Amino acid sequence: MTNNQNTPPGWGYGQTGQPGYGKPFQRPFSHPETQQPAFGQPYAQPHNPYANPQPAQPYGQQPVPRRTKRKQQRNSGLRFAGGFLAVIWVVFVLEMIFPWLQGFGIHPLDIYSLPMIFTSPLLHANLEHIISNSLTGALFAYLIGYSGKRVFWEVTAFTVLIGGLGTWVFGGIGTNHIGASGLVYGWLAYLIVRGFFNRSVGQIITGIVLGFFYSGLIWGVLPGTEGVSWQAHLFGAIGGVVAGMVITSDDPPQLVAKREAKALEKARRQG
Incomplete structure (x- = not known):
């Protein structure tokens, strides 16, 4: 232990020669916002322990690199496109084995066929019918699935x-409506209009391009x-x-x- 009787006022105890010891200071921690660190270079900005700390990034919510995010989006789109093709073609094979499955289409104004609005898009009358819906349906499923599974569903x-409900009401009594074409038309309509509602320039351009190349489908609604x-x-x-107008899960950041x-x-003004 060193003798501190001759230590100048305001100096630390001891003369060890180590950095930080024997440096003049006011009372320890009396002014922590201005206190210089004992070791190393001074900080660029004074430390203020009373300032609000920066919130830590929650675990699992770290920013995703752009390249990784695009890869995830592509994989999501491919999964939905592949899933769409797999489901309708598996069901089509079952139809060839069990032709009575085509009876699970929409029978307008038949109360017992209301649940069939969920099964009718999976059924197709023949090979030409399913092929015509496969390519366009897979493309549209990919483009929507690219935005995420919540958007797709x-x-x-x-x-x-x-x-389905519109077809059930206005489809005509005694008819049976099957095929994924109604779903394909809905996907296309959403892709065309969504950019105008969520103010995404990229999606507006995509919609215009799709509308141009698939403009011939307009005759199918007549x-x-x-x-x-x-x-x-x-x-x-x-x-x-309606989906393009209502949903917000496809809004850009x-x-x-x-x-x-x-x-x-608004909450601040009201509060």
Whole structure:
């Protein structure tokens, strides 16, 4: 132990020669916001223990690199496209073995066929019918699935419910409506309009391109072709438009942040 009787006032005890010992200071921690560190170089900004600490990033919510995120989106789109093809083709094989499965289509105004609005998109009359829906359906499923599984299922639910109920009401008594074409029309309609509702330039461009290349499908929502369920096409497309207007899970991050900022500002004013 060193003798501290001759230690100048305001100095630390001992003369060890180590950095930090024997440095002049005011009372320890009397002014922590201005106290210089004992070791190393001074900080660029004074430490203020009374300042609000920066919240730590929650575990599992770290920012995802752009390349990784795009890869995840591509994989999501491919899963939905592949799943769509797998389901309708497996069901088609079962139809060839059990032809009576085609009776699970929509029978308009038949109360017992209401649950069939969920099974009718999986059924197809023949090979030409399923091939015509496979390529376009897989493409649209990929593009919607690219935005995430929640977006895909929300759009599909709106299309199936609105398209199925509209066909059930206006399809014509004594008819049987089967095929994924109503679902395909709903997906296409959503892809065309969604960018105008969520203010995404990229999605607007995608919708314009799809609308140009598939403009010929507009004739499918009009009556005139025997054996074609124009009602399923029309109401399926209406379901896709409603999905584009209502759902918010496909909003880009900038729009989400802006909406949250408005909500916080409104809560602050009310509070």
